[in-house]
Amino acid sequence: MNAESPTPATLPHDRVAELSHDFRLANARLTRRLRQQRANDELTAGQFSALCTLFSDGPLTLSELSEHERVTPPSMNRTVNALVEAELVQRENAANDGRKVMLAPSAAGNALVRETRERRDAWIAQRVMKLSPEQQQVLAEATLIMKELADS
Structure with missing residues (x-):
């Protein structure tokens, strides 16, 4: 100034x-x-935001992702289901705790x-x-x- x-x-x-x-x-x-x-017009803004968070900060649990995105876990679960169905996100068991499910972008999601x-x-x-x-x-x-x- x-x-x-x-x-x-x-x-x-x-x-x-x-x-x-x-x-x-x-x-x-x-x-x-x-x-x-x-690059993909079919994702909602919320879906793309969640994918970007996983790209930057992942892998994350559903609760960590919902907290980061400031939405409820049930809402995030619907978002993640759509991303998994589109083969942009994968669910994996946590290495240190087989009961925990970790979410990470797939190769297609990263691309x-x-x-x-x-x-x-x-x-x-x-x-x-x-x-x-x-x-x-x-x-x-x-x-x-x-x-x-x-x-x-």
């Missing part, structure tokens, strides 16, 4: 509310556009997540390359702020 830009503490309440509203709408619109870049990430990154990269160097710098700074907001 330059010296003339107000700091967040000096923004009037109505301006903070307007900025928050505009940010939320822009973020939602960008999210919808990115969702369109999936789907990788391809979707590549499509989304390429879509964004094409648009970022069209920005001026100044806009790219602002975007880099905004990205750090967005990460802070997401982690708070």
